[in-house]
Amino acid sequence: MGYKTVIGLEIHAELSTETKMFCSCTNAFGGEANTHCCPVCMGLPGALPVLNKKAVEYAIKAGIAFNTKINTKTRMDRKNYFYADLVKGYQISQDTIPLCGEGYTEIEIEEGTKRVNLQRIHIEEDTGKLTHTMDGDTLIDYNRAGVPLIEIVTKPDMNTPEEARLFLEKLRATLKYIEVSDVKMEEGSLRCDVNINVVDTETGLKTNITEIKNLNSFRGAVKAMEYEEKRHIDTLKQGQNTLKETRRWDEVKGETISMREKGDTADYRFAADGDLAAIEIPEEWVNEIRNSMPELPHHKKERFVKEYALSEYDAGVLTASKALAMFFEDTVKLLDDPKLVSNWVMGDVLRRLKDDDVEIEDTKLSPKDLSQLIALVKSEKINNNTGKKVLKEIFDTGKDPETIVKEKGLIQISDESQVREIVEKVLEDNKQSIEDYKSGKDRALGFLVGQVMKISRGKANPQLANKMILDIIKEKY
Amino acid sequence: MDITKLTAIETKEIIKKRELSVKELIGSYLDKIDSVDKEINAFITLNREEALKNAEKLDKKIKNGQSLGALGGLPIGIKDNIVTKDLKTTCGSKMLENFIPPYDGKVVEKIKKEDGIILGKLNLDEFAMGSSTETSYFGETKNPINMEMVPGGSSGGSAAAVKAGEVLLSLGTDTGGSTRQPAAFCDVVGIKPSYGLVSRYGIVSLANTLDTVGVLGKDVEDAAFFLSTLTGFDPLDSTSSESAKGETIRESIVNKNDINTIKGMKVGLPKEFFQTEIDKGISREVNKAIKILESLGAEIEEISMPYLEYSLAVYHVIVAAEISSNLARFDGIRYGHRSEDYNTLDELYINSRTEALGEEVKRRIMFGTYYLSKSNANSHYERALKIRRLIKEDFDRAFGKYDILLSPTSPILPFKFGEKMTNPLSMYKADLFTVPVNLGGLCAMSIPCGYENGLPVGLQIIGDRFKEANIIKAGLALEGGLKNGI
């Protein structure tokens, strides 16, 4: 018995333009309620929309990044429905001719590279925000109404929640790379709806598609998909089918909850918006945008492999975030040892970023700091372990490595007579270990080196100590 | 002398020569309104204090030797579906009974900039849906020519106010004839400019691919001059045209006394128009007018435009569809009437809208919702848009050959109140000749051309897009011809 999960995603990303989609109100996040509003974004009688050029440009950028066809002749349509967060009784969106048509992107799964196809990317306006008070009243803030969005719709090409997660990661990284969206889920600038169902591969029976709405974190999205995947399979196992419905993810309960059944009744009465003239995108403009595109993650990855002789894996990790890739390259510019820099970044630097859940640009560590630090280790002024301690100190205080080393007296002791003095004392005090070593227990050597490091408070050059211990044992014992 | 009998151009001269202060002028008009508007009911809102204050300001300007703008001191009325900052804008509906816009429409801004004085907001069919000004929540407007008759609509208040001497110039709107038909019914001149010549920013949308602002005045020169102060590309209206310029209009007025301006002008008479059922008196007067133009040197020919007969049906579908979407914003949440009786969001919508929108408005919203719904959009809405193209192409062909086209403005004379309210189809037919002009985005003028039983008859002069100069030239010639008894 086998089951195949089928997942399609619909992602709304707010574009990081200066102004809203159809008016010159600021597109800044937050602000006091209803202070980023004008006749246009409030849908006041008589007001008319005028399309923001930057929003179109950003959507085209996204289209290019996801290899879509750009429809140079298109238009805006009205999607008619009523809701309290919608000011005009319709959303200005795109129906039959999206600005960006079919496209694709690739994700790296265990079995190799997988292509996820996109149905479309279209532009539309965001809605206001409702807050429900303790008294049960509803308060409405329209600051977000009219903020430009792109809606990205995939084909149902993902077969596990993990694949969906990889796609979402890829999408987020890409939108961030090309600088068209802040992609901050917690601020609502990236929102994701999931369509999921399951097929019994033997009988060919399929469950009805469930739509999961209002997912506000990737983790939540994955958990919701895992939950639904199981629910659909269980339903099939019981010889039943799921309802065609919309559900939401309840983070606290760890389950999805039915919101409404999805009849065939949704009738948005799409029609061209006559307030906005026909849209024609000059071919030259698309080319201009294409030429001004920043290097995309997968191109950067290929370049890193070639230029810096990194492994596919390392290059992949380093280019997953634009900031991290830039940090790496800037560090290499100051210290021409890509492999070594990569080791440091992939190791202690990334670990720290993960622990603190921050991006590299939000930390106190600069490429200059890291290059200095690596130089200190490379020149054996400090040893590797001390280097790690210094790195932590930079993250915590922002001081530069030289200063830290100086202030804490961490310079490595490489002076032979100084090290010899310590080694002799250690051997004197640990005769048993010498015997052990001689009788073939290699571990004893490690212990002795450790003692030397302990007495020197970590400053002794470990290689030197190692060599000297062997020399002296040979000489004296 | 009754100052309110003068034209706008004449009044401008008097102000310029300082024979009268702006305050005295505005005072006379306010007096006129006080004496006649109780009966006519052209005004929904009177802007008395503001108007007097602005008049004083202009007088001060004159005193200081500054020159006034093009509309310097002229008393102007504005149809109440054009938004005015801090001045109530109701659209003739209970829905917007207390709505005070926080901004000015573009045309209002222009009038203010050119020193026009806004006397108030004029009555209309609710949300401009109608041809008789009977559906206004604020009562019907009477026709100054005959108080038993409707003034036409939807800009009935705008036409009546000009005819009654309550304002010198007025703004209407024209979606299917709403400026021209009341102009014809009230014996004044009304111009519907080409779609895109005047910004729609601040015009409360009825059907946004058909709506234009309209101007009304006592004669062709007044109306044309007024129009020339309102044109121009507006960055806030993406449908306004960059070729929208007032110069050609002003130039066409300059030559107003040259009787030869229409010599050789090619005039088409769409035979489909003249073959329909037209009031006999209207036919007679319109034919006389055509003869006058011919005698002034115009070359008249009959033409055929096969798709014209579908205009009303096409218009009905498109207007209803656009209305249903445009009026969805009136949901009682951000402005407008909110029902006190609701427990759910849906009830808030339904009760607010049902309580505050009139019968005709609701009917058209219903039709439009039907036409746009999934199962009907192809057979109705899309089909209507296709035939709209065919009608437009009919016009394109006609204007390849002719400078202007002529028809009666309306097939029927002003009618009695209540006469056509029961049958919506018969009411729609009042717009038979005006509707195609909006479908084609063209310009047209209604100009008085005679009387039948004491009721006025209007001639419609249609011009190609942005060829306002042609209809103005023809209008001036006809006016001159009628005056001189040609």
Next chain:
Amino acid sequence: MVTKEQIQQIASLCKLKYTEGEIDEFAKNFSQVLGYMEKLKEVDADNVEPLYFISDHVQRFREDVVGESLQREDVVKNTTEEQFGYFKILRIVE
């Protein structure tokens, strides 16, 4: 012929309400007008491109430059219920 149910369904889409009594009358009127619209089917328009826009120019985009917004008091001044600068709807049960 349009049924009463269809009328109810359209009304619910556009958030209007007709009483039972009104609906009969309305359905009749509706059918009458739709009958008139049948006229459109006479035209062979299958290969005609629908005319979505009457302006024959294409859109001129707006530059992405911040302008003035309204004062908040002007944004909320026409609403029935307002609180802390928010629009307010009272106790709706969803």
